[in-house]
Amino acid sequence: MKCHEIRNLALAYLDSELDAKTSQEIQLHLQSCGECAQLFEREEKFNECLSKVLGVGQPTPALWEEIESRLRHQHRSAWLFPRWRAVALGSFVVLILAGWLTGLIGSRFGASSLDLAQAVVKDHREFLQGKITPEFKGALPDEVAKKLGERLDAAAFDKIPSTGRFRSEGARLCHVGGVPVAWTLGRYDDVPVSVIVFKRSELEHFPKTERRLETGEPIVCTRTGHFQFAVRFAGDHVVCAIADTSKQTLEDLVRSVL
């Protein structure tokens, strides 16, 4: 082989990717050709250095711990799924029967199949039009606290974005698809945002969202018209937000809720 042919194979030779015969041929050439030998030596040194610096780094323990716990949680919910489905199917049949008997089937069924994003976008539009305004600012007033009942707790009103780019304009108690929610109205870099928080046990009213969150997706996003919607679990609550902004922005916002 000539010098240029040998040099074409330098990479594969140094990576030990050549067959024995070709390798040997190159080895012989390098013994007799100083110029190629020098090139190969420098190439080898560079590749070694490069691999070494590229491979430097330590894992992030918090990330892997989070992954591990999510993995175990997902595994448990996968195990529970068939039983949950059986129960749900049972109550679904009862619901249909009850609905048929009472003539309420349309409204009951409609409410339970309403997707969370679609439910929320309507109210967010009303907020933008000034039809929905905050009831209070700051701490939860007693008269609102009295109206909460068992389906919503005061802690839901504390779940607001912690990022400095979010400014709350106040909050109110609302109902979304029949579910009581803590609704915080605010701005993120001047873009109006609705942040909606409710109890995790109420998520069954939004089966599409529930299914996606239960498969372990950390933040579930969707677009409704020109609005971006994002939702995630935060302890015993479900936190979601909607705004006319990018997916990345809304993910950051929702992630910042403590």
Place this chain on the structure above:
Amino acid sequence: MVREDEQPADRFLALLRPIERDLEVYCRRLVWNEHDFRDAIQNAVMRGFKAFDRYHDDTNFRAWMFKILTNETFALNRKYARAAKHEFHLDPEELAVLPAPQSASAETDWLAAPGALREALDECLVAALQTLTDTERAVLLLRAIGEFRYVDIAESLAIPLGSVMGNLSRARLKMRNALQRSQSRTAP
């Protein structure tokens, strides 16, 4: 019942733990946007676990996870549409040109560099990596960090073997040039 049920997660984690570091280092170098690496890793692990029942013991778990992670990272990188997507072919002319020997110590010095210089080097490295296309970067990193053979890399990225060599050689050449440029800028 519960004991039996814990097994897939335990088996999966037992295989995953030894390669966590390599997966993370690989992913951090492969993403366009450094903030994406967590999402890429989380998505990849969840995807891997969901497909774990289709995983067989004779499959190379390491190669399998690297492949999934590569796909997840590429998916996130696509948001940044900075790298043009095109298929590569061997370019004999480019391959034939091995850089001529230059001042001998230039590129090896930076390895011994301590502290602050090391950080500056890492910046250079990130900048140099960004001159590569997604495929070039993946091939380079799968070899350097994953220590995979060319055939495994070809399989992982679904590209021909010749394309692995072409991309690898272009990637190393680009890295060398970019690092030499930054070296000459920072050298006294």
